[in-house]
Amino acid sequence: xxxxxxxxxxxxxxxxxxxxxxxxxxxxxxxxxxxxxxxxxxxxxxxxxxxxxxxxxxxxxxxxxxxxxxxxxxxxxxxxxxxxxxxxxxxxxxxxxxxxxxxxxxxxxxxxxxxxxxxxxxxxxxxxxxxxxxxxxxxxxxxxxxxxxxxxxxxxxxxxxxxxxxxxxxxxxxxxxxxxxxxxxxxxxxxxxxxxxxxxxxxxxxxxxxxxxxxxxxxxxxxxxxxxxxxxxxxxxxxxxxxxxxxxxxxxxxxxxxxxxxxxxxxxxxxxxxxxxxxxxxxxxxxxxxxxxxxxxxxxxxxxxxxxxxxxxxxxxxxxxxxxxxxxxxxxxxxxxxxxxxxxxxxxxxxxxxxx
Amino acid sequence: xxxxxxxxxxxxxxxxxxxxxxxxxxxxxxxxxxxxxxxxxxxxxxxxxxxxxxxxxxxxxxxxxxxxxxxxxxxxxxxxxxxxxxxxxxxxxxxxxxxxxxxxxxxxxxxxxxxxxxxxxxxxxxxxxxxxxxxxx
Numbered sequence: 001x002x003x004x005x006x007x008x009x010x011x012x013x014x015x016x017x018x019x020x021x022x023x024x025x026x027x028x029x030x031x032x033x034x035x036x037x038x039x040x041x042x043x044x045x046x047x048x049x050x051x052x053x054x055x056x057x058x059x060x061x062x063x064x065x066x067x068x069x070x071x072x073x074x075x076x077x078x079x080x081x082x083x084x085x086x087x088x089x090x091x092x093x094x095x096x097x098x099x100x101x102x103x104x105x106x107x108x109x110x111x112x113x114x115x116x117x118x119x120x121x122x123x124x125x126x127x128x129x130x131x132x133x134x135x136x137x138x139x140x141x142x143x144x145x146x147x148x149x150x151x152x153x154x155x156x157x158x159x160x161x162x163x164x165x166x167x168x169x170x171x172x173x174x175x176x177x178x179x180x181x182x183x184x185x186x187x188x189x190x191x192x193x194x195x196x197x198x199x200x201x202x203x204x205x206x207x208x209x210x211x212x213x214x215x216x217x218x219x220x221x222x223x224x225x226x227x228x229x230x231x232x233x234x235x236x237x238x239x240x241x242x243x244x245x246x247x248x249x250x251x252x253x254x255x256x257x258x259x260x261x262x263x264x265x266x267x268x269x270x271x272x273x274x275x276x277x278x279x280x281x282x283x284x285x286x287x288x289x290x291x292x293x294x295x296x297x298x299x300x301x302x303x304x305x306x307x308x309x310x311x312x313x314x315x316x317x318x319x320x321x322x323x324x325x326x327x328x329x330x331x332x333x334x335x336x337x338x339x340x341x342x343x344x345x346x347x348x349x350x351x352x353x354x355x356x
Numbered sequence: 357x358x359x360x361x362x363x364x365x366x367x368x369x370x371x372x373x374x375x376x377x378x379x380x381x382x383x384x385x386x387x388x389x390x391x392x393x394x395x396x397x398x399x400x401x402x403x404x405x406x407x408x409x410x411x412x413x414x415x416x417x418x419x420x421x422x423x424x425x426x427x428x429x430x431x432x433x434x435x436x437x438x439x440x441x442x443x444x445x446x447x448x449x450x451x452x453x454x455x456x457x458x459x460x461x462x463x464x465x466x467x468x469x470x471x472x473x474x475x476x477x478x479x480x481x482x483x484x485x486x487x488x489x490x491x492x493x
Contacts, residue, residue, distance in 0.1 A: 135457065138421025142456055150397035150484040153420040157396075210483065 044222040050198040055186035070159035073195040081188025082261030093246040113140040124176035149208035199303040200289040211283035221274040223293040230299035241280025402488040418454040428474040466492040
């Protein structure tokens with residue numbers, strides 16, 4: 001059977017599907033073309049609270065389509081995000097001409113179904129926070145017009161086993177057009193989530209994609225300390241598809257700019273800014289980004305989706321690799337000394353190793 | 357399957373055929389019941405063998421929270437369904453639509469030996485691997 005394809009496009013998280021008029025795949029246009037848009041997500045962590053900001057971009061088309069995003073905990077608040085937080089972070093980590101800085105500065109002067117925990121509407125987005133297992137969330141989605149792609153059952157279980165909290169976002173393209181939203185306009189959503197340690201869902205970005213399709217995303221982290229991450233994008237052996245694009249103390253100007261945006265007064269006076277770039281084939285993106293912002297340097301295997309639920313092997317940990325290399329370095333001289341000793345004993349005047 | 361024809365009937369037709377052919381099956385062979393479980397958008401049973409000329413009851417168990425299809429037929433049949441427009445199947449015993457977490461039963465008789473495929477033709481499901489092979493001996 002076949003159903004007509006409807007344009008699906010958005011940034012942040014993923015776009016799953018929607019309405020009976022929509023095909024299974026997430027990012028499929030009416031002509032079958034795949035719209036691969038770069039997504040941008042911000043996860044700030046301060047005083048035990050994760051501030052998750054992502055943007056849903058209107059890319060044209062008709063009807064409704066939607067997205068499901070797994071969350072590390074129950075949000076206490078879901079509101080429209082600030083107007084410039086994501087753009088300001090991009091600007092901070094992307095070299096731009098001086099003139100562009102001036103433009104920004106001017107704008108920045110002001111810029112059994114699952115249990116429903118929270119419902120709200122932000123512009124043309126209908127947001128629902130759900131609690132439930134993979135099946136429950138899948139059923140809720142089906143009952144509410146979402147048409148999930150074939151990998152959804154496994155992916156929903158992947159997340160529900162660790163955190164049974166999801167955000168479902170239904171985007172009404174017709175309403176967006178009526179509101180005057182132009183193609184490319186984004187609707188930022190800001191979730192406030194108390195949690196021990198933040199993690200950022202990455203595997204969900206590959207939902208509905210074929211194995212060879214490319215997932216591109218930028219993840220910005222703002223933490224009190226330099227975070228340890230798993231997978232480590234800066235590991236000695238690297239992690240395919242992940243790159244550490246920026247890691248430095250956040251500038252006072254950046255923090256001030258962020259703090260001046262709506263809902264961002266929590267931004268501390270000092271913080272560490274990290275940008276992780278994702279450019280991976282969907283088949284390889286089978287993990288999330290675990291973050292230890294405590295300074296202990298021990299991001300959780302479980303938060304990354306590697307254990308005990310993850311299907312992917314644990315990537316090499318850079319610390320462990322260094323320990324192994326150090327061990328090898330120390331053992332080489334010992335081995336050499338042993339060989340010299342053995343050779344000396346077996347040589348002239350020495351005791352024969354065997355025979356006579 | 358080349359040179360063979362899928363005889364798809366309803367259970368009533370099966371019973372009628374059974375009466376007409378003296379229990380309607382190859383002498384000495386009993387009706388067959390097979391379960392096919394769908395989990396994480398995969399058929400867990402992808403290689404099945406059944407005898408020709410006997411009623412075969414398929415118990416289709418959808419363990420997923422999404423819809424699936426179980427469509428069985430020859431190459432031309434599948435080609436039609438790849439570009440089909442039916443939103444839901446159910447009128448024919450070789451075309452079954454399964455709601456989330458639903459179990460369905462259907463009975464077919466295969467009148468000639470050969471090999472045919474069963475596929476879910478919902479968008480992207482075949483490419484995701486929802487294909488199984490039925491060998492009729």
